[in-house]
Amino acid sequence: MNPPSSVLIAGASAAGLGTAESLRRKGYRGKITVLGAEPHAPYDRPPLSKQVLAGAWEPERALLRPRDALDALDAAFLLGDPAVALDAAARTVRTASGRALAADAVVIATGARPRTLPGEDGLAGGSVHTLRSLGDAAALREDLLTATRAVVVGDGVLGAEIAATARTMGVDVTLAGPQPAPMAAQFGTRVAELLAAVHAEQGVTLRLGTAACGLTGHGGRGSGVRLADGEVLPADVAVIAVGAAPETGWLTGSGLTLDNGVVCDAHCRAADGIYAVGDVARWHHAGIGALLRLENRTNAVEQAAAVAGNILGEEKPYTPVPYFWTDQFDAKIHVHGQPSPDAEVAVVEGAVEDRRFVAQYRRRGRITGVLGWNMPKQTRLHRQALLAEPPAAALAAGA
Structure with a gap:
């Protein structure tokens, strides 16, 4: 399979930027265009509710890359001009300013909007x-x-x-x-x-x-x-x-399947030459045998790398173990897998009363999730027990 001569990424988010960076890391030398609805260069969202809101960071510190790193990508960043329509058959995106941008491959990375x-x-x-x-x-x-x-x-x-x-x-x-x-x-x-x-x-x-x-x-x-x-x-x-709703309104009439996101196959492909990544993507997770949509920073980066590889012909299904973290007051909580409210919870290291512990979540005898409270290193080690489970069985048990 020959790589496409041009890739258009609709969305200058962490997922959109990650796709462009992954394409370059994998040796792609074709034309890359990144279209962004906001005037800002790509920035990180997790700090917005914490460091930026608190004033500990100036807003510029949330930018994902300095200007010279973006320039080194040799990609065209068209910012402040949101996508308003897609012709999937022609792989052409129309923007609010009237641009018509065509490419051999289109990546939808438009994220989500607050409810x-x-x-x-x-x-x-x-x-x-x-x-x-x-x-x-x-x-x-x-x-x-x-x-x-x-x-x-x-x-x-x-x-x-x-x-x-x-x-x-x-x-x-x-x-x-x-x-x-x-x-x-x-x-x-x-x-x-x-x-x-x-x-x-x-x-x-x-x-x-x-x-x-x-x-x-x-x-x-x-x-x-x-x-x-x-x-x-x-x-x-x-x-x-x-909560947030996937930003798919601009895709109405595109011919893509839209149902709580852009519905994709196991390779994050929504149609021939059309892919979705990040919060907007709802793809078939081969490990659980069902559609999955994740809204977190880690997934945006990992899925971007998978999509870049599949654009270049790797044809590998994207089957991550979900992961997210949250910081609230003095609690730093890290979660791997899919804990669920009805799972059996067992503390396997530390103590709840000390507010330093690692807990395993089990359903039907299988580990479905690992949560760490103020024990990030130990939590990563216990994640190995989750990885040791047969992927389909472990994740399906938490679905």
Whole structure:
């Protein structure tokens, strides 16, 4: 198979940049074009809810590469011009400015967009925020610096991280969400309750177990969050972190299969010469025998390398062991595999009461996940037990 003479990457994200870099590392010398919706050069998203929001980092520090490293890629970066349509048969992307960009191979790396709550649009210019971009982080930080009360809606990883950061900034923070404890769906009850205790000890008010159903406002500014039971949580600042939807609206009519992402085969191929990578990709994981979509930095980089190889003819299925991490207050949590709330949890090193431990998650006698709390090195070692399981059986058990 001859390599394509040109590759167009729609999305200047970590996944998009990673695809370009992987192509060059693998010896590709053809034309690479990277199309970005934002005016910024590619940057890292995990620090936005932590170091950038807290002010520990200047926004420029979140950039993934310095200018000279981007120049060394010999790729054309077309920034501030989002993709608006794709003709998959012609492998041509049309942009908001009217460009028509054609290539032998197209990589979709447009990521995801934050979900919103009813009433949010009418308060877009006020004190209601989502957090996805550098601009979002700057705007939220500016409001938090003068806020007294903040409500974070969303008890997943992003919401919990934002709540922790806002609290360290001295803001009175309430974390609201439908789960019994933060990140219960990812960690299960035992670990999630420990995380809830950490937040409570640091002064975060937990209003969990009831979903938020909308926002209240006055004069174009948000004034509170309305819960499903009718209670209104007053807030100077409201942050909505209720998940993200894959950015696929621009692909309507493209001929691709769109279902909670761009549906791809085991090689992350959505159609002949069309690939998807990162948060937007929902691909067939041969290990679990099902479609999978992951929203995290590690997957973006690993999938980018796999897609680059498959563009160049390697034809290898992408079968990662999922991994993510989160930092909240003094808790550094690393997760490998697919822990689930109904799994059996056993501490295999350290002690929960010391808040330094490694836990294994098992279903039907098989290890499906490994979680480490303030023990990153030991967690990596215990990951080997997860890798030793037959991939299909181990991951399917956690699916």
